[in-house]
Amino acid sequence: MPEDRPKISKNSPDDAARAGKDAAQDSSTAGGEVWVVVEQVAGEAAPVSWELMGEARALAEALGVRAAAVILGAGAPELARQAFSYGAAAAYTGSDPALEPFITDPHCQALVDLARAHQPQIILLGATTRGRDLASAAATELETGLTADCTHLEIDEAKGLLKQTRPAFGGNVMATIITPNHRPQIATVRPGVFPLPEAAAEAGGEIIESRPAITAAAAAVRQLQFLPNPGEESLMGAHVIVAGGRGMRSAHNFALLEKLATELGGTVAASRAAVDAGWISQRRQVGQTGQTVRPLLYIAVGISGAVQHLAGIQESDVIVAINSDPDAPIFDVADYGIVGDLFEIVPALIEEAHARLSGAAGSDAAGERQIGVEST
Numbered sequence: 001m002p003e004d005r006p007k008i009s010k011n012s013p014d015d016a017a018r019a020g021k022d023a024a025q026d027s028s029t030a031g032g033e034v035w036v037v038v039e040q041v042a043g044e045a046a047p048v049s050w051e052l053m054g055e056a057r058a059l060a061e062a063l064g065v066r067a068a069a070v071i072l073g074a075g076a077p078e079l080a081r082q083a084f085s086y087g088a089a090a091a092y093t094g095s096d097p098a099l100e101p102f103i104t105d106p107h108c109q110a111l112v113d114l115a116r117a118h119q120p121q122i123i124l125l126g127a128t129t130r131g132r133d134l135a136s137a138a139a140t141e142l143e144t145g146l147t148a149d150c151t152h153l154e155i156d157e158a159k160g161l162l163k164q165t166r167p168a169f170g171g172n173v174m175a176t177i178i179t180p181n182h183r184p185q186i187a188t189v190r191p192g193v194f195p196l197p198e199a200a201a202e203a204g205g206e207i208i209e210s211r212p213a214i215t216a217a218a219a220a221v222r223q224l225q226f227l228p229n230p231g232e233e234s235l236m237g238a239h240v241i242v243a244g245g246r247g248m249r250s251a252h253n254f255a256l257l258e259k260l261a262t263e264l265g266g267t268v269a270a271s272r273a274a275v276d277a278g279w280i281s282q283r284r285q286v287g288q289t290g291q292t293v294r295p296l297l298y299i300a301v302g303i304s305g306a307v308q309h310l311a312g313i314q315e316s317d318v319i320v321a322i323n324s325d326p327d328a329p330i331f332d333v334a335d336y337g338i339v340g341d342l343f344e345i346v347p348a349l350i351e352e353a354h355a356r357l358s359g360a361a362g363s364d365a366a367g368e369r370q371i372g373v374e375s376t
């Protein structure tokens, strides 16, 4: 980074209006920046924002333009500093009481005004509940294209267009989508798809402050109460994931996986078949319509390896598959495969892990570690 102190410039609310709606819709905005909308709660950024910042920086370099962060609501100076450390050369901040807490309409208005004023050529958002909501609302206002849930982004060097790749037709094909005629090109990417870049310690950049003119209509919705969902941890930070599929046969049998995960210091996840059967919460689903994970170790137990499941696990360092069917597609991506009955193999793994990791081989009562298995 060339600078170590932020430069601050200010935009009046009228700047956006002056720039006019047509400018943002002009497909000839060559040279526009690559933006990442930073998702934050009370000044704490969602990691996906920084994952996207690393990607935005690479895209911006390929285009010869700046990567920039958009920070709406609380926490601007600190979040701008973090954005610089993850690769942003500039940060557009917007402050208004209507922007805190997050509500789609005022955020959409602030983002759209900034886009009209500064004409980025690309805007990236996390494919989270908020990001999906904001991206689609902003794309509608800006009358431009949006590609949701991208798994790969790349610049077409000949045309300077963003190639946005995502699963299509139920995940059976990968489609590469371009937005040739409208700007900005907007894409969402799910958490975990891109790695978190290393933060540079002494990075600086330009802060462009603005006061969005939020209209009464956009500020009409108020949040009365926020009730967090207790006990639902994200799979994102897990180093070890033990995931079960239809082969587990029942919710009760997931206790086996809990036990193995506990021995390995990991957490339990599932295929969609197990979620659909009601054996485990949807928040634990891995795959195209669940979470993308990147643990050091992913153990797939009784999971066939459908393409939609594989979409969520391919960034795992090591994949171990346990399946009774030697032809199960999961073995095509597994680093280690165990063909056999999971109800024999998993208890054996629990024993072995317990013996090795506790150093207590054969010393404790086997009965304490026995887990019942239920057949359906």
Ligand SMILES: Cc1cc2nc3c(=O)[nH]c(=O)nc-3n(C[C@H](O)[C@H](O)[C@H](O)COP(=O)(O)OP(=O)(O)OC[C@H]3O[C@@H](n4cnc5c(N)ncnc54)[C@H](O)[C@@H]3O)c2cc1C
Residues within 6 Å of the ligand: 170, 171, 244, 245, 246, 247, 248, 270, 271, 272, 273, 274, 285, 286, 287, 288, 289, 290, 291, 301, 302, 303, 304, 305, 306, 307, 308, 309, 312, 322, 323, 324, 325, 328, 340, 341, 342, 343
């Ligand atoms: C649009 C769309 C999105 C989707 N999104 C997702 C997603 O996000 N995540 C996801 O997982 N799926 C998703 N799916 C569903 C996906 O296509 C598969 O249906 C699902 O992944 C299958 O789950 P499974 O592997 O647990 O079940 P199955 O395919 O039924 O496999 C069960 C496996 O268990 C093995 N088995 C059975 N008994 C034993 C035993 N005793 N010991 C060892 N092995 C045993 C079997 O050999 C089999 O391979 C999606 C589908 C669509 C159309």
